[in-house]
Amino acid sequence: xxxxxxxxxxxxxxxxxxxxxxxxxxxxxxxxxxxxxxxxxxxxxxxxxxxxxxxxxxxxxxxxxxxxxxxxxxxxxxxxxxxxxxxxxxxxxxxxxxxxxxxxxxxxxxxxxxxxxxxxxxxxxxxxxxxxxxxxxxxxxxxxxxxxxxxxxxxxxxxxxxxxxxxxxxxxxxxxxxxxxxxxxxxxxxxxxxxxxxxxxxxxxxxxxxxxxxxxxxxxxxxxxxxxxxxxxxxxxxxxxxxxxxxxxxxxxxxxxxx
Amino acid sequence: xxxxxxxxxxxxxxxxxxxxxxxxxxxxxxxxxxxxxxxxxxxxxxxxxxxxxxxxxxxxxxxxxxxxxxxxxxxxxxxxxxxxxxxxxxxxxxxxxxxxxxxxxxxxxxxxxxxxxxxxxxxxxxxxxxxxxxxxxxxxxxxxxxxxxxxxxxxxxxxxxxxxxxxxxxxxxxxxxxxxxxxxxxxxxxxxxxxxxxxxxxxxxxxxxxxxxxxxxxxxxxxxxxxxxxxxxxxxxxxxxxxxxxxxxxxxxxxxxxxxxxxxxxxxxxxxxxxxxxxxxxxxxxxxxxxxxxxxxxxxxxxxxxxxxxxxxxxxxxxxxxxxxxxxxxxxxxxxxxxxxxxxxxxxxxxxxxxxxxxxxxxxxx
Numbered sequence: 361x362x363x364x365x366x367x368x369x370x371x372x373x374x375x376x377x378x379x380x381x382x383x384x385x386x387x388x389x390x391x392x393x394x395x396x397x398x399x400x401x402x403x404x405x406x407x408x409x410x411x412x413x414x415x416x417x418x419x420x421x422x423x424x425x426x427x428x429x430x431x432x433x434x435x436x437x438x439x440x441x442x443x444x445x446x447x448x449x450x451x452x453x454x455x456x457x458x459x460x461x462x463x464x465x466x467x468x469x470x471x472x473x474x475x476x477x478x479x480x481x482x483x484x485x486x487x488x489x490x491x492x493x494x495x496x497x498x499x500x501x502x503x504x505x506x507x508x509x510x511x512x513x514x515x516x517x518x519x520x521x522x523x524x525x526x527x528x529x530x531x532x533x534x535x536x537x538x539x540x541x542x543x544x545x546x547x548x549x550x551x552x553x554x555x556x557x558x559x560x561x562x563x564x565x566x567x568x569x570x571x572x573x574x575x576x577x578x579x580x581x582x583x584x585x586x587x588x589x590x591x592x593x594x595x596x597x598x599x600x601x602x603x604x605x606x607x608x609x610x611x612x613x614x615x616x617x618x619x
Numbered sequence: 620x621x622x623x624x625x626x627x628x629x630x631x632x633x634x635x636x637x638x639x640x641x642x643x644x645x646x647x648x649x650x651x652x653x654x655x656x657x658x659x660x661x662x663x664x665x666x667x668x669x670x671x672x673x674x675x676x677x678x679x680x681x682x683x684x685x686x687x688x689x690x691x692x693x694x695x696x697x698x699x700x701x702x703x704x705x706x707x708x709x710x711x712x713x714x715x716x717x718x719x720x721x722x723x724x725x726x727x728x729x730x731x732x733x734x735x736x737x738x739x740x741x742x743x744x745x746x747x748x749x750x751x752x753x754x755x756x757x758x759x760x761x762x763x764x765x766x767x768x769x770x771x772x773x774x775x776x777x778x779x780x781x782x783x784x785x786x787x788x789x790x791x792x793x794x795x796x797x798x799x800x801x802x803x804x805x806x807x808x809x810x811x812x813x814x815x816x817x818x819x820x821x822x823x824x825x826x827x828x829x830x831x832x833x834x835x836x837x838x839x840x841x842x843x844x845x846x847x848x849x850x851x852x853x854x855x856x857x858x859x860x861x862x863x864x865x866x867x868x869x870x871x872x873x874x875x876x877x878x879x880x881x882x883x884x885x886x887x888x889x890x891x892x893x894x895x896x897x898x899x900x901x902x903x904x905x906x907x908x909x910x911x912x913x914x915x916x917x918x919x920x921x922x923x924x925x926x927x928x929x930x931x932x933x934x935x936x937x938x939x940x941x942x943x944x945x946x947x948x949x950x951x952x953x954x955x956x957x958x959x960x961x962x963x964x965x966x967x968x969x970x971x972x973x974x975x976x977x978x979x980x981x982x983x984x985x
Contacts, residue, residue: 361771364763365780368863371795372783374806378798388804428691436688443681450685457696459966461920463939464959467946468699468706471716477652487657491695494688523677552788554923555939559947570790574927577794584798591791598786606779609786613864614871 372595379588386584401585405593409572409586410564415593417561418551418569421486425550428490429497430543436494437501438527442510458495462488462555470559480563488556493549497542500612504538505531541612544605548598569594628679635671639664664690706956713950727957737933737941738958742965744845745937748853749918749969753911755858760865760910765895767866768873781863789860793927796856797822822852824934849935853925857918865910872906873899908977915969919962938962 378386379402385395405411439445469488470479478484512534513526521529532539554570562571573590576583602609642663650656668686675683707727709720731738771777784792799806800821808818830846831837840846880902884894900907922939929935931944942962946955 361767361774361777364767365777368784368859369780371799371806371859372787374799375791375795432687432691435684439681439684443684445681446685450689453692453697456967457692459916459970460696461939461962461966463920463922463942464963464966465696465699465703466942467952467955467959468702469695470947471952472699472702475652476657478654478657481654483654483657487691487695491691494691498688523680524672548786552786554788554790554926555943559943570788570923573788573794574790577797577927582797587794587798591794594788594791595783598788599783602779602782602786606775606782609782610775610778610867613782614868 372599375588375591375595378584379592381585381588383585386588401589405586405589410567411569411572411590411593413565414567414569414572417482417566421482421489421553421557421568422547422550424482424486425489425493426543426546428486429493429546430501430539432490433494433498433501433542434527434532434539437498437505438531440498440502441505442513442523454495454498457492458499462492466555466559469556473560478560480561480566482561482566485553485556485561485566485568488560489550489553492556493546496549497546500542500545501535501538504535504542507538508534537608537611540605541608544601544608545612548601551594551598628675628682631671631675635667639667642667703956703959706953707960709953711952713952716952723953727953731954731957731961735945735954737936740843741936741938741941742961743843744850744935745919745962745965747845747850748857748921748937749915751854752857752861752918753914755854756862756865756914757907757911759858760862761869763862763866764869764873768870778867781867784860785864787860789921789923790927792856792860793924796852796859796924797928800852800855819848821848822928823848827851845934847934849929849932853928853935856924856928857921860924861914861917865914868910869903869906872903876902904977908973912970912973912977915973916966919966919969938965 380397380399381395382398382400436446440451465488469484473479473484473488476484478487508531512530513523516526516530517523552570553568554574557568558571558574561567569590573587573594576587576590643660646656646659646663650659664687671686672683708722708724710723710727711720715721800808802808802818802820802822805818805821807821811818824847826841827846827848831841833840837846876899880898881894884898889898920939921937922943925935925937925940931940931948936944938958939962942955942958945951945958
């Protein structure tokens with residue numbers, strides 16, 4: 361298994377290595393394993409391009425999207441879990457938006473956002489990301505809420521707690537690992553979102569990291585050093601999250617698929 | 620009783636909706652369109668929503684709790700889909716967007732089939748990626764799950780590392796593979812050279828040699844079914860990224876299978892293949908249906924990875940890239956709307972087929 365893992369980790373290792381290689385070593389036509397490491401690629405992307413802005417934008421989009429989605433879906437998931445609320449139409453629509461390729465809504469959203477003055481701002485991007493993540497996080501949270509015993513809430517109701525109190529003081533703390541998993545996964549998805557980002561927020565002031573990274577490869581000559589460096593910056597937070605919070609991520613993914 | 624309660628909700632809700640509408644109209648009248656107005660609308664909504672929740676208390680939670688999600692879905696999916704359908708029956712491009720929109724009926728649909736030479740090859744390529752990608756990822760994932768079924772040391776760490784590609788931005792995956800498969804100094808060809816073989820023309824539209832050499836079928840496959848290195852590269856990258864997902868979920872499912880049927884089969888003298896085909900596979904049917912559906916839906920969404928590898932090159936275009944090119948870059952909105960509707964239709968069909976085939980409810984996966 362260790363050897364097999366290499367197949368998936370190797371390319372990342374190669375990329376990380378490449379980001380510290382000087383230009384000559386990258387374009388060499390033989391396997392270069394010995395080189396003098398340099399920060400020049402990182403210096404290049406942060407000084408010649410607005411990478412601090414892009415990084416800040418990416419973080420902002422991920423956090424705001426997650427906040428909106430998780431807030432709306434905690435409420436909705438509680439209603440679905442405890443009241444079987446919403447009816448068939450609501451459930452159908454959640455399912456439908458989960459299957460729908462985001463590309464299909466690109467054109468109408470672009471035209472609507474342009475009319476509302478949201479193109480090249482982060483607001484439109486956040487709204488679009490949030491509603492595409494909504495169905496995923498509603499279903500995930502609903503599964504976690506279902507596992508919290510109703511008896512606890514009945515006991516709380518006897519002691520005079522309202523339903524909202526029992527949601528915030530009993531169900532949420534009990535389902536904390538599930539909520540954490542949902543938050544982490546939606547942070548990762550929003551951080552990685554690309555298609556909406558290049559259409560709704562492609563100006564320098566509103567660009568996110570993936571869109572900026574792609575700018576390096578669409579040209580005729582690819583400058584691999586900065587490409588690798590920006591790749592490392594995009595992967596690093598996700599890899600850190602994956603290693604530190606692996607339990608939640610695996611749980612979220614497995615439950616997300618099977619519930 | 621239930622009906623009475625719902626009837627009593629109507630006046631309160633009516634007043635609330637009127638208040639929300641009034642505040643939003645006021646905001647958009649007073650403020651210039653843009654993020655500020657959206658933020659103000661959001662604040663107004665939250666304030667009114669809290670007020671509604673306080674006013675109604677526990678009484679109507681089964682409805683009021685859904686309001687934020689409903690508004691978000693309504694604004695960002697229902698309205699755009701209605702608009703999409705509307706666009707597809709009119710002729711709207713960048714040229715007349717602010718002017719008159721002529722009604723053309725189904726002419727846009729006919730135009731896509733008749734006048735868009737890229738449409739059919741793109742659709743075929745998308746479906747081909749779906750079928751081949753699914754088959755490859757499933758076969759390899761299941762094989763690996765069966766092979767590595769026993770527990771090993773550092774298992775959770777290794778599982779996390781294996782998850783890394785699917786957590787990674789598809790653009791980064793695309794650039795990684797663009798470099799690994801580079802013709803003149805990519806890792807793949809360097810390794811091939813190292814063992815004394817010729818490098819292969821990955822990422823190019825060169826036909827795959829052995830496929831072309833197939834009698835009769837070969838040239839046809841090269842012409843119509845993307846038997847070229849570019850498509851093969853996409854398949855490899857997609858499989859690399861997503862096979863671990865299949866592997867982890869199938870392994871989890873294998874481990875949760877009951878032991879008794881397998882003991883019974885062993886006692887009855889069933890061979891390994893018999894056990895696999897008549898016991899393991901049927902027991903896994905539900906799970907297999909779910910993971911296949913999840914992957915199928917996801918392959919139909921593929922954009923970033925191919926975009927990073929090839930941009931909108933016509934030979935590797937899949938439906939999402941075609942929609943982006945026609946609708947956003949060329950700004951032929953109606954034509955793009957028709958393509959979008961076709962892709963949405965394909966997704967629904969795939970979903971429906973899996974529902975029928977495997978009879979499971981859909982998974983909660985984006």
